[in-house]
Amino acid sequence: MASTNYIAVTCVVLRINVRLLLFHTQAVILTRTDDDSKDPLADATACARDVPIMKELRTNIIRTYYINPDADHSACMKLLQDAGIYLISDLSSPNSSINRADPEWQVSLYSRYTSVIDELQQYNNTIGFFAGNEISNTAATTDASAYVKASVRDMKAYIKQKGYRSMGVGYATADVTNIRVNLANYLDCESDDEAIDFWGYNVYSWCGNSTYEKSGYSTRTEEFRNYTSPVFFAEYGCNEVQPRQFTEVDALYGDTMSEVWSGGIVYMYFQEANNYGLVSVVDSTSVSKLKDFTSYSNHIATASPTGTNKASYTPTNTALQVCPTVDSTWLAEATPLPPTPDSTLCDCIANQAACVVSDSVKEAKYGTLLGVVCGMTDCGGLHSNATTGKYGAYSMCGVKDQLAFALNKYYDEQDKDASACSFSGSAKTQATTKATGTCSAQIKEAGTAGTGTVSTEATATSGSGSSSTSSSFASPIGLHSSASFGSFQVAAYIATALLAGVGMIAL
Numbered sequence: 014m015a016s017t018n019y020i021a022v023t024c025v026v027l028r029i030n031v032r033l034l035l036f037h038t039q040a041v042i043l044t045r046t047d048d049d050s051k052d053p054l055a056d057a058t059a060c061a062r063d064v065p066i067m068k069e070l071r072t073n074i075i076r077t078y079y080i081n082p083d084a085d086h087s088a089c090m091k092l093l094q095d096a097g098i099y100l101i102s103d104l105s106s107p108n109s110s111i112n113r114a115d116p117e118w119q120v121s122l123y124s125r126y127t128s129v130i131d132e133l134q135q136y137n138n139t140i141g142f143f144a145g146n147e148i149s150n151t152a153a154t155t156d157a158s159a160y161v162k163a164s165v166r167d168m169k170a171y172i173k174q175k176g177y178r179s180m181g182v183g184y185a186t187a188d189v190t191n192i193r194v195n196l197a198n199y200l201d202c203e204s205d206d207e208a209i210d211f212w213g214y215n216v217y218s219w220c221g222n223s224t225y226e227k228s229g230y231s232t233r234t235e236e237f238r239n240y241t242s243p244v245f246f247a248e249y250g251c252n253e254v255q256p257r258q259f260t261e262v263d264a265l266y267g268d269t270m271s272e273v274w275s276g277g278i279v280y281m282y283f284q285e286a287n288n289y290g291l292v293s294v295v296d297s298t299s300v301s302k303l304k305d306f307t308s309y310s311n312h313i314a315t316a317s318p319t320g321t322n323k324a325s326y327t328p329t330n331t332a333l334q335v336c337p338t339v340d341s342t343w344l345a346e347a348t349p350l351p352p353t354p355d356s357t358l359c360d361c362i363a364n365q366a367a368c369v370v371s372d373s374v375k376e377a378k379y380g381t382l383l384g385v386v387c388g389m390t391d392c393g394g395l396h397s398n399a400t401t402g403k404y405g406a407y408s409m410c411g412v413k414d415q416l417a418f419a420l421n422k423y424y425d426e427q428d429k430d431a432s433a434c435s436f437s438g439s440a441k442t443q444a445t446t447k448a449t450g451t452c453s454a455q456i457k458e459a460g461t462a463g464t465g466t467v468s469t470e471a472t473a474t475s476g477s478g479s480s481s482t483s484s485s486f487a488s489p490i491g492l493h494s495s496a497s498f499g500s501f502q503v504a505a506y507i508a509t510a511l512l513a514g515v516g517m518i519a520l
């Protein structure tokens with residue numbers, strides 16, 4: 014942070030129609046991702062050990078892949094704030110993320126995402142969130158990006174609705190040749206309310222002694238020259254040639270790239286089995302600096318991107334991108350997006366169902382049972398297809414509530430014959446209460462088939478309900494790693510405040 018004049022944490026504003034973040038992110042990554050119990054910002058001792066080292070690397074942003082919203086982050090956040098370091102955190106967790114193989118945007122994930130925002134918003138050095146990391150990574154998985162975009166839309170709305178400080182919601186993407194242009198356009202098209210606030214690029218194309226041209230950096234830079242949202246590297250640091258030289262740092266913070274890119278976040282702070290670390294942990298109070306640390310440190314020390322002053326900065330790239338059309342290489346409609354998870358509606362349909370799943374059925378069996386029931390009645394109300402843009406009203410509910418909808422629908426269709434609510438003891442009848450108010454209005458809009466569009470909004474914040482079992486099986490976050498995410502994987506991103514002010518345009 015030396016020689017720089019980073020902005021006061023109270024006036025952090027990202028985007029809108031602004032190409033650069035308020036400063037160039039220089040960062041190292043700081044987190045572990047295989048384990049829902051290890052939160053790097055909940056360990057004050059480790060933060061006291063690591064924050065000074067990050068500062069030595071001129072870090073001004075760290076990225077954490079996982080935090081536990083119930084843990085106390087005050088000590089670490091204070092250490093970071095005192096060191097001039099901001100936080101961008103991923104909203105998902107290893108066990109709870111959008112699964113590219115079976116994408117959903119459901120109440121349980123909504124609840125996870127909002128819980129992270131609720132926890133971190135209280136710290137002024139939190140500047141934003143990633144709503145996903147490397148979800149779509151082939152043409153065949155591009156439909157998953159509709160769910161990512163729905164989550165971006167809903168988290169932006171949530172931050173506004175709660176009256177929180179302005180914080181950005183972006184996305185971190187893998188660098189995949191055949192989908193990168195469509196993906197970038199998709200996430201930044203249609204409307205500001207749905208568009209990402211920043212595009213984080215996980216780029217590993219500069220290996221060893223590469224060059225601006227050879228690495229593809231030049232092409233990427235031209236591709237993003239007119240992009241509306243700020244763009245930065247959300248991970249970088251190819252390790253095919255070791256030790257890493259980090260010559261890309263000179264390019265990234267050089268004049269040409271810093272016109273377009275707001276710096277980057279090095280993957281990553283801690284040494285792991287996948288060999289991307291800058292330091293390796295010795296014990297709770299010390300780390301040893303690796304060769305990569307030295308080379309990174311040498312390059313970042315001389316980084317001095319030039320930029321425009323806030324006062325003289327006039328954004329020109331204000332038009333959103335054009336949404337890609339659906340074809341064999343792009344499988345997600347931009348409109349409509351998946352519905353906003355609304356636990357009020359899910360609770361409502363479950364309470365209205367006269368036939369529901371029996372208590373004796375294990376959660377792991379819900380999916381199978383749902384398959385059986387939906388073989389006997391039309392379950393369009395549960396379907397979700399980003400390619401056709403068709404979403405059932407209950408597609409955002411947890412699987413238990415979905416079962417209630419399907420079982421009850423079948424039971425109704427069989428004129429409530431006792432034999433139609435049995436499924437060998439897997440289903441049972443229950444007493445229902447008459448739907449009133451919002452519940453009644455929403456159920457009417459959804460219709461008997463569940464395929465109508467629900468426009469009545471619940472008064473309470475949606476998504477926080479009890480119906481938490483998602484039928485989605487979250488995939489591990491797709492980091493560049495070997496299968497093992499052994500111990501501590503902190504992705505702190507080193508960002509210096511080299512371009513203070515450039516992006517500070519009020520929302």
Ligand SMILES: *[C@@H]1O[C@H](CO)[C@@H](O)[C@H](O)[C@H]1NC(C)=O
Pocket residue numbers: 049107108
């Ligand atoms: C997360 O998933 C892992 C692997 O399936 C499992 O061992 C762990 O208990 C899960 N954690 C939570 C909090 O569900």
Ligand SMILES: *[C@@H]1O[C@H](CO)[C@@H](O)[C@H](O)[C@H]1NC(C)=O
Pocket residue numbers: 023135136137
């Ligand atoms: C965050 O910023 C607000 C507004 O300037 C200030 O009132 C508050 O005390 C700050 N909170 C912390 C934890 O620094």
Ligand SMILES: *[C@@H]1O[C@H](CO)[C@@H](O)[C@H](O)[C@H]1NC(C)=O
Pocket residue numbers: 222
């Ligand atoms: C890297 O490439 C540059 C320019 O081509 C060259 O001057 C330098 O000697 C090379 N360094 C190594 C370690 O190969």
Ligand SMILES: *[C@@H]1O[C@H](CO)[C@@H](O)[C@H](O)[C@H]1NC(C)=O
Pocket residue numbers: 235236237238239
């Ligand atoms: C960016 O905008 C400029 C000015 O409008 C235009 O000349 C240029 O072709 C655009 N570049 C891309 C990659 O769209």
Ligand SMILES: *[C@@H]1O[C@H](CO)[C@@H](O)[C@H](O)[C@H]1NC(C)=O
Pocket residue numbers: 156397398399400401
């Ligand atoms: C979505 O619908 C299309 C057209 O019916 C179908 O080809 C595709 O397989 C469906 N996608 C999913 C994920 O079910």
